Structures are given as structure tokens and as C-alpha cells.
Amino acid sequence: MLDYITSYLNSDTTPGSAGNMFWAFVYIILIFLGLSVAVIAMNWLERKILAHMQVRLGPMRVGPHGLLQPIADALKLLIKEDIMPSQADPLVFWVAPLMVVITSFTVFIVVPFGPTHAVTDMNIGVLFMLGVSSLSVLGVVMAGWASNSHYPLMGALRSSAQMVSYEIAMGLAVVSAVLMTSLNKDGTGTLSMIGIVQAQQSQQVWFIFKFFPLGLIAFFIFAVAMVAETNRAPFDLPEAESELTAGFHTEYSGFRWSLFFLAEYSAMIAVSSIAVTLWLGGWMRPFPNALSGETWDLVFSLVPGLTFLFLAAMTFYSTARMPKHPYFKVQTIGLGGFGAVLALIGVALFVPPVRDRIQDIFWFSAKVALSMYMYIWYRGTFPRYRFDQLMKVGWKVLLPLGIGVLVLTAIAGILF
Amino acid sequence: MISRLKGQHGSGIREANTYLGQKYVVADSSLIPELLQVLRDQEHFDYCVDITAVHYPDREKQFEVVWILYSFPRNERIRVKASYAEVESVPSAVPIWPTANWLEREVFDMFGIRFEGHPDLKRILLPDGWKGHPLRKDYGIIQQDQEWVQINLGIESGQ
Amino acid sequence: MTDRTTIDRTSHLELEHHEKTFLDSNELIINMGPQHPATHGVLRVILKLDGEKVLGTECVIGYLHRGVEKIAEHRTYTMFNPYVDRMDYVAAVSNGLGYCEAVEKLLNVEAPRRAQYIRVVLTELNRLASHMLWLGTHALDIGAITPLFYTFRDREEILKIFEKYCGARLTTHAFRIGGCSYETYDGFEREVKKFLDFVTPKIDEYEELLTTNRIWVERTKDVGKISAKECIALGVTGPVLRASGVKWDLRKAQPYAAYPDFDFEIPVGQNGDTYDRYIVRMQEMRQSLRIIDQAIGKIPDGPIMAKIPKVMKPPVGEIYHSIEAPKGELGYFIVSDGSTQPYRVRVRPPSFVNLQALDMMVRGALVADVIAVIGTLDIVLGEVDR
Numbered sequence: 001m002l003d004y005i006t007s008y009l010n011s012d013t014t015p016g017s018a019g020n021m022f023w024a025f026v027y028i029i030l031i032f033l034g035l036s037v038a039v040i041a042m043n044w045l046e047r048k049i050l051a052h053m054q055v056r057l058g059p060m061r062v063g064p065h066g067l068l069q070p071i072a073d074a075l076k077l078l079i080k081e082d083i084m085p086s087q088a089d090p091l092v093f094w095v096a097p098l099m100v101v102i103t104s105f106t107v108f109i110v111v112p113f114g115p116t117h118a119v120t121d122m123n124i125g126v127l128f129m130l131g132v133s134s135l136s137v138l139g140v141v142m143a144g145w146a147s148n149s150h151y152p153l154m155g156a157l158r159s160s161a162q163m164v165s166y167e168i169a170m171g172l173a174v175v176s177a178v179l180m181t182s183l184n185k186d187g188t189g190t191l192s193m194i195g196i197v198q199a200q201q202s203q204q205v206w207f208i209f210k211f212f213p214l215g216l217i218a219f220f221i222f223a224v225a226m227v228a229e230t231n232r233a234p235f236d237l238p239e240a241e242s243e244l245t246a247g248f249h250t251e252y253s254g255f256r257w258s259l260f261f262l263a264e265y266s267a268m269i270a271v272s273s274i275a276v277t278l279w280l281g282g283w284m285r286p287f288p289n290a291l292s293g294e295t296w297d298l299v300f301s302l303v304p305g306l307t308f309l310f311l312a313a314m315t316f317y318s319t320a321r322m323p324k325h326p327y328f329k330v331q332t333i334g335l336g337g338f339g340a341v342l343a344l345i346g347v348a349l350f351v352p353p354v355r356d357r358i359q360d361i362f363w364f365s366a367k368v369a370l371s372m373y374m375y376i377w378y379r380g381t382f383p384r385y386r387f388d389q390l391m392k393v394g395w396k397v398l399l400p401l402g403i404g405v406l407v408l409t410a411i412a413g414i415l416f
Numbered sequence: 417m418i419s420r421l422k423g424q425h426g427s428g429i430r431e432a433n434t435y436l437g438q439k440y441v442v443a444d445s446s447l448i449p450e451l452l453q454v455l456r457d458q459e460h461f462d463y464c465v466d467i468t469a470v471h472y473p474d475r476e477k478q479f480e481v482v483w484i485l486y487s488f489p490r491n492e493r494i495r496v497k498a499s500y501a502e503v504e505s506v507p508s509a510v511p512i513w514p515t516a517n518w519l520e521r522e523v524f525d526m527f528g529i530r531f532e533g534h535p536d537l538k539r540i541l542l543p544d545g546w547k548g549h550p551l552r553k554d555y556g557i558i559q560q561d562q563e564w565v566q567i568n569l570g571i572e573s574g575q
Numbered sequence: 576m577t578d579r580t581t582i583d584r585t586s587h588l589e590l591e592h593h594e595k596t597f598l599d600s601n602e603l604i605i606n607m608g609p610q611h612p613a614t615h616g617v618l619r620v621i622l623k624l625d626g627e628k629v630l631g632t633e634c635v636i637g638y639l640h641r642g643v644e645k646i647a648e649h650r651t652y653t654m655f656n657p658y659v660d661r662m663d664y665v666a667a668v669s670n671g672l673g674y675c676e677a678v679e680k681l682l683n684v685e686a687p688r689r690a691q692y693i694r695v696v697l698t699e700l701n702r703l704a705s706h707m708l709w710l711g712t713h714a715l716d717i718g719a720i721t722p723l724f725y726t727f728r729d730r731e732e733i734l735k736i737f738e739k740y741c742g743a744r745l746t747t748h749a750f751r752i753g754g755c756s757y758e759t760y761d762g763f764e765r766e767v768k769k770f771l772d773f774v775t776p777k778i779d780e781y782e783e784l785l786t787t788n789r790i791w792v793e794r795t796k797d798v799g800k801i802s803a804k805e806c807i808a809l810g811v812t813g814p815v816l817r818a819s820g821v822k823w824d825l826r827k828a829q830p831y832a833a834y835p836d837f838d839f840e841i842p843v844g845q846n847g848d849t850y851d852r853y854i855v856r857m858q859e860m861r862q863s864l865r866i867i868d869q870a871i872g873k874i875p876d877g878p879i880m881a882k883i884p885k886v887m888k889p890p891v892g893e894i895y896h897s898i899e900a901p902k903g904e905l906g907y908f909i910v911s912d913g914s915t916q917p918y919r920v921r922v923r924p925p926s927f928v929n930l931q932a933l934d935m936m937v938r939g940a941l942v943a944d945v946i947a948v949i950g951t952l953d954i955v956l957g958e959v960d961r
Binding site (some may be wrong): 244245381382391 | 717746
């Protein structure tokens with residue numbers, strides 16, 4: 001048994017590919033926990049960042065700077081009464097949130113956090129991700145239909161139309177990236193998520209910069225389509241608050257609602273991971289060409305630790321600035337403790353064995369985090385599209401653009 | 417203008433005067449449809465500011481309906497007033513000024529004055545099943561349709 | 576006998592089979608409101624939809640009906656004054672101005688110059704506050720959440736001035752019949768000037784966020800179009816009328832208070848769509864700043880109250896007086912029977928009349944446009960229902 005466990009550590013593939021069930025299970029648990037923490041953190045960060053964009057403070061009451069607010073919210077949602085409309089279809093109403101959550105979590109088994117840090121490496125990785133994540137529209141439609149109410153129904157209809165139309169543009173953009181992977185010496189392309197990153201590694205270029213500006217345009221199409229896919233502003237029509245109150249999840253409350261919430265954020269992370277994998281070099285560190293060499297490798301390997309130390313320093317600064325009143329004593333200690341934990345993590349990340357193993361995950365997460373920040377930024381900036389305009393953007397702008405990019409990429413691939 | 421109107425309609429116009437610099441015309445109720453039409457078409461009172469009513473329970477004809485009109489070309493206001501008894505109905509001004517629609521509904525709601533020819537005369541501010549017309553002088557200030565309140569709100573009294 | 580049972584059974588079966596739900600029909604009836612995030616209060620709009628397209632609407636109002644006109648008949652002229660603040664609660668100062676001026680006309684008194692200048696300053700500040708609230712909520716309805724917080728931040732400064740002046744922020748009751756009951760506080764002029772310097776760049780900031788924003792322009796251009804002719808026929812006034820190209824503002828057409836003393840322009844639009852109404856209101860905010868700037872520098876000295884009797888008994892008669900409220904023409908029709916209480920007070924609410932145009936403006940549009948049009952009409956349900 002112990003051999004079975006340790007044998008994997010020396011291999012250089014993912015547990016799924018190596019057929020090691022134990023480590024695959026460990027990875028699944030880790031990803032599940034990591035995602036949950038990420039969603040909680042995103043919740044807090046979104047509220048804070050949006051608040052600061054909008055000249056307000058955001059959550060400030062539960063814990064120092066509202067750090068415990070997401071936990072309080074989660075608790076509140078869990079103990080809330082679970083309401084089901086009397087006219088609803090109970091089974092479908094019950095299944096719908098599960099459907100959405102399951103699909104948005106399942107896609108993470110192929111997300112490559114590093115060359116070996118993924119649950120498994122499928123040779124149809126991208127296809128799997130797109131396929132499974134588009135299943136979530138089924139859950140949305142089920143939720144809207146089962147509620148037996150007007151607003152959810154309209155939200156569901158909008159959602160299905162929107163997801164279907166943006167999936168096409170998204171698919172075209174993905175295909176043009178996949179096309180780029182085939183420009184190796186041996187001329188074989190790949191759909192495997194890990195393979196795509198390795199192709200960027202071997203071609204010495206992130207696909208966003210490949211055949212400039214073709215890669216950039218493809219990335220742009222994907223970036224727009226992924227916002228529409230996840231129903232976020234400015235494409236948040238299915239849950240447009242001012243029009244359809246809450247869209248397809250109007251009738252949901254408590255824990256079921258929180259499942260939709262969880263699914264929305266994990267879907268955001270999932271599509272961001274696809275974008276990062278396909279165009280932004282996945283787990284690779286920035287400037288692999290311009291700043292190459294042993295020294296730069298060392299410098300970049302120190303960044304994760306430094307980031308955490310910087311966060312810790314910021315936390316300590318905030319701790320020092322906390323009001324001196326005895327009422328805030330617990331909060332001050334808590335914030336200081338949080339800073340200490342961050343600092344400890346930062347120090348731990350400097351230790352060479354940890355440093356080497358964590359780097360890939362760090363860069364991948366950093367790129368995803370950047371994409372998540374863009375999501376929040378969009379939400380603070382843009383008004384909402386109207387339905388016909390949304391369709392116009394999808395079919396009349398993104399689709400022709402996607403086809404054009406695909407054709408040009410193919411031509412460029414032959415010529416260069 | 418007033419003299420012109422008087423010349424045209426003669427005895428129909430009972431009083432045409434100004435008070436505090438504001439013109440008003442008291443007309444015979446029978447003359448009203450014609451007068452309003454003439455005011456809009458010939459005198460260019462193209463904007464119906466307001467339609468309202470005043471309740472005088474002591475008079476023989478209890479309700480005085482007031483049309484407040486404004487003319488954009490002339491920058492001038494005029495008030496047209498006519499008295500109606502409770503059983504009489506007032507000609508609707510909706511064909512002349514579409515804005516009269518809701519204003520007349522409100523007068524109907526508050527006073528119970530019926531407007532002849534109104535496309536959709538029903539209560540506007542009070543609930544459809546409400547009994548009584550609150551702006552009549554015989555309607556007390558704390559009076560309510562208790563029955564409606566009990567049936568629809570499930571409480572003993574709204575007070 | 577047998578026949579009868581068969582009939583009964585079939586009808587029962589029919590009922591089971593043809594139990595129609597809303598899914599069976601192509602038309603969808605949606606109740607928007609009275610509790611809905613974007614109807615600005617308790618407006619209920621019954622929408623008849625074909626998919627997303629609006630076939631027809633019906634407004635159901637009256638959820639906030641408090642019987643202001645009935646209350647007026649049972650209060651003295653002075654006692655009724657605070658009630659008018661509760662109608663258009665985001666522009667309470669304008670309401671008070673209209674009522675006070677109407678009663679003053681009835682009494683045949685005139686407020687002193689100083690009071691009139693203070694009135695103009697406060698009313699224009701209130702217009703700014705009202706337009707800021709409109710901008711924030713309108714943008715929020717269309718999906719831009721950020722302007723709301725910017726406008727509320729700046730509106731707060733106006734409310735602080737109100738609070739310092741009369742103690743209230745929202746339902747101000749700033750004026751009395753015959754003038755103002757409060758002298759301006761120390762530093763009033765300085766603070767208003769400071770506010771002007773503070774807010775002028777802020778209006779540019781709002782415009783920067785929205786005016787050239789592609790999505791904003793797409794969402795508002797050609798939405799809820801209404802021509803000048805239709806406006807006049809429907810009695811629509813205020814910025815909505817001006818955005819359709821009619822240069823009509825009661826402050827210029829039939830000046831009241833101290834408005835003739837000031838130099839300002841009436842911004843007008845051309846297309847009468849939501850975007851033009853937005854531009855017109857933004858321009859109006861700038862013009863308000865101009866008026867305040869002119870007024871604050873030369874508030875004359877003197878008394879703030881005219882000589883009015885302790886017990887107000889206006890002579891028998893009636894008056895209609897209207898002012899340009901932020902939403903349109905706000906009129907008061909007061910009938911006096913010579914006693915201390917008005918015999919009848921009729922309020923001509925701009926929101927109520929403007930809301931009537933909703934149906935015409937949204938027919939054939941999409942659901943999202945209904946929200947945009949409700950926002951652009953700038954209704955306040957307290958005033959619609961009174």
C-alpha cells in the first residue's frame with residue numbers, strides 16, 4: 001500500500017494518467033477544498049474591490065475588514081428555511097442546482113495547475129471542458145422551468161439562447177488555439193490541456209502573441225464569450241436584477257441558492273482556466289524568453305513567497321491602523337494572526353522543495369486571479385446589454401471574427 | 417378672446433373673468449364639449465394641464481368640474497368650469513386631449529363623476545372594489561370601506 | 576339522467592386535459608411590481624409579452640395613496656405645508672415652493688426678495704439632488720451600478736446643506752407661507768460655493784462614465800421615443816418634453832420667485848429618446864449650478880418673512896399656480912371658502928401625468944426597454960399616488 005502511494009511521487013505524470021487512484025482522490029479533495037476557498041475569497045474580494053471602485057467600504061463588520069463575512073453569509077444561507085414554491089416541479093427543482101454545481105466542478109479534473117498537478121490528463125481535455133461546462137445550461141433551464149414562474153422562465157430562456165450562441169464563437173476561438181498547437185516539428189496537434197501548454201513551451205511563445213494579432217483576437221473573442229457564458233456583467237441578462245428580479249434563481253433560497261452561487265463562481269474560475277491554458281501559457285512564468293537563464297529562474301521562483309510576504313506586510317500595516325479601542329481587541333488580534341499565517345506561508349514558500357513544487361500552481365492561479373479581477377472590473381464599469389444587442393454581438397460580430405481568425409490562423413500556419 | 421367666445425356662444429358662458437390675474441370661464445354644462453373643442457382647435461389651448469372637480473354639497477348641482485388648459489403658442493392659461501349634478505355625466509375630453517384619460521379616471525375615483533365616452537373608466541388610485549368616493553365632502557377623513565379592508569387585508573380595521 | 580352524468584364527466588375530463596397554464600399561450604402576462612427592484616417604488620406594470628417583446632402595458636398605481644388632497648381639507652393652510660414634502664419626496668423643496676407661492680398668491684402677499692433668493696438657491700440645489708438620484712437609479716436599472724454610488728456621494732453634500740439649513744434632509748419643509756422661517760446659517764454662502772466647486776467636476780465624471788459608453792448609448796438611443804406632438808397631447812412636461820425639442824420651461828415661460836433675475840438656458844434635445852433625455856438632464860444640472868452660482872453671490876439683505884396674518888383666512892376664490900419641478904409642471908389648484916382651511920387642494924403631479932406616456936413609449940419594445948423608460952420618465956411614486 002505504501003509503495004502504491006509513494007510510487008507516484010517519483011513519476012512525472014498526473015495521477016489519472018498514471019492510474020494511481022489514491023493520489024487522484026487526494027487531488028480531487030485538494031481541488032475541491034481549494035475551489036471552495038477560492039469561491040469564498042472571490043466573494044470577499046469582489047465585494048471589497050467593487051466597493052472601493054464605488055467609493056464605499058464594503059463589508060467591514062464581520063471580522064476585521066469584513067474578512068469573515070463570506071463565512072457568515074455561508075452560515076446564514078445554510079440555516080435559512082428552504083422554500084419551494086407549491087406549484088414547482090419538486091424533482092426538477094431539486095436536481096437543477098445540483099446539475100449546475102456538478103458540471104461546474106467536474107471540469108476541474110482536467111485543469112492543469114502544473115505539468116503533473118492535475119487530476120488527469122485527457123487527450124480530449126479542451127473538448128471535455130467545453131462539453132461539460134456547457135451542460136450547466138441544462139441546469140439553468142431546469143431551474144427556470146421547474147420554478148413554474150414567469151421571471152425564472154424568462155431568465156432560463158435568455159440564458160439558454162445566450163449560452164448556445166456564445167458557445168459557437170467560443171468554440172471557434174478555441175479551435176484556432178488548438179490549430180496553433182499543431183505547428184510543432186512533428187506537426188501533431190493536441191486537445192490535451194497539458195499538451196497545449198507544453199506546445200506553447202516548445203514553440204517558445206504564448207498563443208496570445210502567436211501570429212500577432214491573430215492570437216490576440218482569438219483571445220479577445222474567448223474573453224468576451226466567456227463572460228457571456230458565465231452570465232456575468234455586462235452579459236448578465238439571465239439574472240438581470242433590474243429586469244427579471246433574479247432571473248432563473250428567483251424562486252431559490254437558502255442552500256439551493258448558494259449552490260447556484262458556488263457554481264457561478266467556479267464556472268468563472270473554470271473558463272478563466274481554459275483561457276489561461278490556451279493563450280496565457282498555463283503554468284509557465286511570465287517572460288520566459290526575454291528574462292531567461294538560471295538567475296531569472298531563481299528570481300521568479302521567489303515571487304510566490306514574496307507575494308505572500310507582501311500581503312502579510314499589508315495585513316500588519318492594517319493591524320497597526322486598527323482603532324485602539326478595547327472593542328476592537330479581538331479583531332486586531334485576529335487580523336494580526338491572519339497576517340502571521342500569511343507570513344508563515346510566505347516563508348514556507350521560500351524553502352526549496354516547496355518552492356519548486358508550488359511555482360507552477362502559483363503562476364497558474366495568479367493568471368486566473370487576474371482574469372477574475374477583470375470580471376469584477378467589467379461589473380463595475382459596464383451597463384447591461386439588451387437581449388437583441390447581445391445576440392447581435394454574438395452572431396454578427398464575434399462569430400464572423402472567429403471564423404476569420406480561424407481561417408487566417410490556418411493560412412498563417414501553412415505559410416510560416 | 418373672451419369676448420370672441422362670448423360672441424360665439426352667447427348665453428352659454430355664464431361668467432368670464434380674471435381673478436388674481438388668472439382667467440377663468442364658467443360655462444353651461446351643455447356647452448362644454450363644444451367649448452373644449454373650440455378652445456383647442458381655434459384658440460390653440462393644446463395642452464390640458466389638469467382636470468379636477470370641487471364638491472359643493474349645498475348647491476343644486478353638486479360638482480364643479482374644472483379644466484385647466486394651457487396654450488403653448490400664446491403662453492396663457494385658462495380655467496374652464498362647469499357644474500354638474502350627481503346623476504349627470506360629463507363629456508370625456510379624451511378624444512380632445514389624450515392626457516385626460518388618467519385625470520378623468522382620478523376624478524371618477526375621487527368624486528364618482530362619470531365621464532361619457534371615456535375608453536376605460538375605472539378606479540385608478542383606490543382598489544377596484546372600493547365603495548365610496550373619498551373627496552366628496554360627506555366622506556369623513558378617517559372613513560374607510562371597512563368591508564373591503566376586512567376581506568382583502570384580513571384585518572379588523574385599517575385605522 | 577344518463578346524459579347528464581356523461582356531460583358532467585366529459586366536462587371534468589376536459590378541465591383536466593385543458594388546464595391551461597401560461598406555457599400554453601404565446602402571450603405572457605407578467606406582473607412587474609409592485610415589489611420589483613426597478614419600478615422605483617410600488618408601481619405595478621402589467622406587461623403583455625410575446626417572448627421579450629412588449630405587446631401592451633397597464634399601470635396599476637395607488638399603492639402609496641395617502642389621500643393628501645383629503646387631508647388638506649381638514650388642515651389649516653399652515654398645517655398642510657409639511658404634507659406636500661411627502662409627495663415628491665426626492666424634491667421636497669420644490670413641492671414646498673409651489674404650495675407656498677400658491678397660497679401667497681391667494682393671500683395676495685409677496686415674499687421678500689431675500690426669501691425669494693434663498694428659495695431659488697435651495698430649489699435649484701434640490702433639482703440637482705433629484706437629478707442625481709434619477710441618474711444613479713436610471714443607470715442602475717440599465718445595469719451600470721457604479722454611477723449610483725457616485726451620485727449618492729455628491730447628493731449627500733446637498734442634503735448636508737439642507738440639514739444645516741432646516742434640520743431635515745429629505746422632507747425638508749424649508750419654506751413657510753410668506754417667506755422662509757429660517758435665516759441662513761453662518762457660512763451658508765461659503766458652503767454652497769464650496770459645494771459648487773466640488774460638484775462641477777463630478778458631473779463631468781458621471782458623463783465620462785456614461786455619455787460615450789457604447790453599451791449605454793446602444794441601450795438608450797432610440798429607446799422610448801416620443802415626439803413633441805405626442806408629448807403635448809399626453810401632457811408630458813419637464814425634461815421629457817424638452818428632450819423632444821420643445822423649449823418650454825416654466826421658469827422662463829411664466830417666471831416665479833426670483834428666476835427672472837438670473838441668466839440661464841433651457842437645454843433641449845431633438846430625438847425625444849432616452850439618450851436625449853439623459854443629455855438634457857445632465858445639461859439641466861449644469862444650468863442649475865449656474866443659477867445657484869449667480870444667486871449665491873447676491874442674496875439681498877432684508878427680512879425673510881412678509882407680513883402675513885397670524886390666522887390665515889384667504890378671501891373666497893381660487894388659484895392655480897404651477898412651478899417647474901425637477902419632474903415637470905407641478906401645479907396647485909387651491910379653492911378657498913374664506914375659512915382657515917382650504918376648501919379644496921388639487922395637486923397636479925408631473926410624475927402622474929408623465930407616467931401615462933409609458934404605454935405609448937414601450938409598445939413594441941423589449942422588456943429591458945420598459946425598465947429604461949420607467950427610469951427615464953423619472954417618476955416618484957409618492958407623487959404619482961399622493
